[in-house]
């Protein structure tokens with residue numbers, strides 16, 4: 571669980587940030603999704619994954635992400651399009667406090683599979699052994 575600041579390849583035409591699987595993120599990217607139009611009082615996520623690792627980037631606007639490994643919770647501000655946050659497997663994640671213009675891009679290590687989700691917090695604590 572850590573924030574990474576990526577290099578901005580900016581010049582007079584504008585900005586560009588490049589993120590490569592297995593280089594800038596520690597996994598092969600198998601899936602990309604993004605959420606937007608999220609209501610400020612409507613948190614997203616609220617689950618963990620057995621296998622999936624995620625890399626979160628607020629490519630527009632801002633939001634907060636609270637990651638919880640069962641022992642400690644840390645809240646991160648995603649407020650720049652060149653900042654990425656790694657969410658490892660077996661880490662509970664809640665995305666919240668979205669700005670109206672937030673577009674949260676997620677790179678994922680696995681294809682979508684609902685059976686990879688742990689959506690009950692008590693089940694999550696049991697799986698991580700707490």
Ligand code: T46
Nearest residue numbers: 601602603605613614615616624663665674676681682
């Ligand atoms: C996360 C946050 C930021 C799919 O069909 N394919 C997908 O790849 C995903 C991610 C979701 N779905 C379906 C499953 C549900 O029927 O889309 C619907 C909404 O999914 P969910 O309730 O999981 O949405 P969020 O916004 O609470 O969470 C999602 C991701 O699941 C989660 O991993 O980090 O966005």
